[in-house]
Amino acid sequence: MKNTQSRLLAIWGWPVALGLLTGIGLIAALFSDGGLGxxxxxxxxxxxxxxxxxxxxLRRSPR
Amino acid sequence: MASHASxxxxxxxxxxxxxxxxxxxxxxxxSSLVCTVFMxxxxxxxxxxxxxHEIGHLLGTEVEAPPMPEGTPHASLDxxxxxARAQYPDRVVQFASKSDETDDLWFITMxxxxxxxxxxxxxxxxxxxxxxxxxxxxxxxxxWIMFKLHVDxxxxxxxxLFLGLMGLLxxxxxVSGVVLYAPFMRKLDFGTVRRDRQPRLKWLDLHNLLGIxxxxxxxxxxxxxxxxxxxxxxxxxxxxxxxxxxxAPYQGQPTVPxxxxxxxxxxxxxxxxxxxxxxxxxxxxxxxxxxxxxxxTIFLRGNEPLTSRLLYPVLVDAKSAxxxxxxxxxxxxxxxxxxxxxxxGDYGGRVMQIIWALLxxxxxxxxxxxxxxxxxxxxxxxxxxxxxxxxxxxEEVAP
Numbered sequence: 001m002k003n004t005q006s007r008l009l010a011i012w013g014w015p016v017a018l019g020l021l022t023g024i025g026l027i028a029a030l031f032s033d034g035g036l037g038x039x040x041x042x043x044x045x046x047x048x049x050x051x052x053x054x055x056x057x058l059r060r061s062p063r
Numbered sequence: 064m065a066s067h068a069s070x071x072x073x074x075x076x077x078x079x080x081x082x083x084x085x086x087x088x089x090x091x092x093x094s095s096l097v098c099t100v101f102m103x104x105x106x107x108x109x110x111x112x113x114x115x116h117e118i119g120h121l122l123g124t125e126v127e128a129p130p131m132p133e134g135t136p137h138a139s140l141d142x143x144x145x146x147a148r149a150q151y152p153d154r155v156v157q158f159a160s161k162s163d164e165t166d167d168l169w170f171i172t173m174x175x176x177x178x179x180x181x182x183x184x185x186x187x188x189x190x191x192x193x194x195x196x197x198x199x200x201x202x203x204x205x206x207w208i209m210f211k212l213h214v215d216x217x218x219x220x221x222x223x224l225f226l227g228l229m230g231l232l233x234x235x236x237x238v239s240g241v242v243l244y245a246p247f248m249r250k251l252d253f254g255t256v257r258r259d260r261q262p263r264l265k266w267l268d269l270h271n272l273l274g275i276x277x278x279x280x281x282x283x284x285x286x287x288x289x290x291x292x293x294x295x296x297x298x299x300x301x302x303x304x305x306x307x308x309x310x311a312p313y314q315g316q317p318t319v320p321x322x323x324x325x326x327x328x329x330x331x332x333x334x335x336x337x338x339x340x341x342x343x344x345x346x347x348x349x350x351x352x353x354x355x356x357x358x359x360t361i362f363l364r365g366n367e368p369l370t371s372r373l374l375y376p377v378l379v380d381a382k383s384a385x386x387x388x389x390x391x392x393x394x395x396x397x398x399x400x401x402x403x404x405x406x407x408g409d410y411g412g413r414v415m416q417i418i419w420a421l422l423x424x425x426x427x428x429x430x431x432x433x434x435x436x437x438x439x440x441x442x443x444x445x446x447x448x449x450x451x452x453x454x455x456x457x458e459e460v461a462p
Contacts, residue, residue, distance in 0.1 A: 007249075010252075011244075011245050011248050011249065011253075012245070013253070014253040014254070014275075015244070015253070015278065017361050018275070018276060018279075019278055019279040022279035022280050022283075023279055024276075026279075026280070026283055026405060029410050029411035029415060030368065030369055030401070030404065030405075030410060031368055031369055031370075033368040033371075034412060036082075037368075037411075038169075038412050038414070038415070039370075039413045041411045041414075041415060042411065042412075042415065042418070045280070045411075045415065045418045045422075046418060048276050048277070048279075048280070048422075049276075049418050049421050049422060049425075051254070052272065052275055052276040052277065052422075052425050053258060053421070054254075055237070055253075055254035055255075055272055055276075056256065056269055056272050056273055056276075056425070056428070058118050059254070059256070060258075060304045062252040
């Protein structure tokens with residue numbers, strides 16, 4: 001059982017975290033006009049974007 | 064075959080799992096295959112649209128109000144409308160609107176009849192001096208082509224609804240793609256891209272990585288885009304649902320002729336008196352799709368970040384300039400209006416625009432790699448055979 005759980009976490013940990021960040025980022029800016037919400041949104045949406053660029057484009061040698 | 068000798072229960076579970084995966088793989092393959100070409104088109108045409116204001120400034124097509132001392136009084140809207148009408152005596156005013164950026168410009172939309180059409184002319188008038196500033200052609204050029212391809216494929220409402228259907232298929236493709244993510248990633252760390260093996264594995268890994276990274280964003284942009292394709296129908300429904308009773312006393316009367324209309328400036332003032340803490344978004348003239356044949360409908364918007372996205376319609380009788388009704392915005396119109404910024408990415412400044420563009424490009428890669436994987440080996444995501452207790456995909460994943 002524990003094994004299954006850790007496997008689930010290994011597969012879904014990052015995707016869930018990035019999904020939540022995206023969600024927060026999308027909503028935060030709706031409630032602000034150039035203020036804190038926009039900054040928070042930029043950070044929250046920026047992390048998945050940077051993640052995609054890093055793993056997809058920049059990182060050359062895994063391990 | 065050897066696996067048949069080991070415990071029956073685990074085989075049953077495996078077979079079940081493999082069967083389920085096969086169904087999801089089928090759903091993923093066909094939903095994405097049908098919509099991919101259109102989604103590629105939408106991603107490509109959407110890219111310049113993210114920056115349409117900036118591109119307009121660069122090309123010099125964006126109209127700027129000449130600097131004047133702050134607090135310069137505004138001219139009467141009726142005078143502004145006269146200036147616009149003088150440019151196109153054979154056309155009618157459909158809408159008069161203010162831009163989000165400045166209060167000093169009036170944008171007047173002129174069309175042959177009040178009916179919805181792509182044949183429109185825009186007249187920009189200085190709100191302070193009622194001077195004609197420009198007559199930009201929004202209905203031609205590169206950005207117009209991008210816009211039309213993105214919104215309705217130059218095919219009007221049927222084009223919109225068709226793209227909406229493609230959007231629905233995209234959502235199905237995203238959900239089924241998420242279900243397939245786990246079996247593919249069973250033995251891989253997050254973010255693994257196997258570049259040193261066959262190109263196919265590299266593109267598969269990139270497809271999975273960028274697919275999962277853009278997941279929530281693409282789902283939201285896809286869903287809100289789909290909702291936007293229903294805008295025309297939603298507005299029609301709103302008129303039927305909420306305005307029918309308001310308009311009952313006017314039944315049988317023709318569209319109020321221009322000569323019999325009261326001052327539009329007065330109508331605007333009356334409407335703003337109704338809702339003091341608001342700004343004007345636009346005025347829909349009698350007979351147009353956003354109004355009734357008997358009213359100037361003044362659409363006001365709030366001053367707060369969220370309420371500025373919502374519209375407060377005030378129907379002002381076109382003859383008497385008296386408020387007929389200020390109906391509460393129903394939930395479905397509020398949902399439509401809030402879904403728009405989530406699609407456009409225009410509510411979080413420059414940083415958000417850049418992120419929108421990058422995620423849009425990532426989505427193009429997801430679509431492109433998906434297409435490549437299908438062309439290279441159409442059936443690879445399906446189990447090799449019924450005897451095999453593990454789906455073929457886990458063979459791919461195995462080091």
